[in-house]
Amino acid sequence: MSKIDKYLSDFDDYELAFFAKYKLDTYLKNSQEKIKKILFKRGLTEYRIEKLIEENPKSKLIDEKERCPRCYSDKIRRDKVKYTNESSGGSFGILIKAYNSNNEKVTYKNEVICNVCGFWLKDPNNEKPKMNITRLMSTFLTKIRGIK
Numbered sequence: 001m002s003k004i005d006k007y008l009s010d011f012d013d014y015e016l017a018f019f020a021k022y023k024l025d026t027y028l029k030n031s032q033e034k035i036k037k038i039l040f041k042r043g044l045t046e047y048r049i050e051k052l053i054e055e056n057p058k059s060k061l062i063d064e065k066e067r068c069p070r071c072y073s074d075k076i077r078r079d080k081v082k083y084t085n086e087s088s089g090g091s092f093g094i095l096i097k098a099y100n101s102n103n104e105k106v107t108y109k110n111e112v113i114c115n116v117c118g119f120w121l122k123d124p125n126n127e128k129p130k131m132n133i134t135r136l137m138s139t140f141l142t143k144i145r146g147i148k
Ligand SMILES: [Zn+2]
Pocket: 018, 068, 069, 070, 071, 072, 073, 114, 115, 116, 117, 118, 119
């Protein structure tokens, strides 16, 4: 079983649908082919993917878990990152910077990203890749329709 097989075997159909819609395009061509085979095996056609996303029963769940606001999965990844985004903090940011350089203290913050759809819940350093959604969507639709 390849790494991606293993990773995706953990996802339910709804999570897989969100993954296909939002993350497939971020993988290299080779991996995309592997992922598409998995989608095919699990019967996730373009139509089914849209349906699953529409129906997502997790959106009605109320529990204590932290969930992704887009796909409602609780497969959330948390990384402690060195806080480097001081410039956007205004005068407070400058204060932190001055304090840090005087005391050699490093601030750590949580970077929180959804493992299923790639949604950034917390982005302390503004590292979220900026992308053109329209372009991305049209590339994706072209790909899954098999039009080159
Ligand atoms: Zn998500």
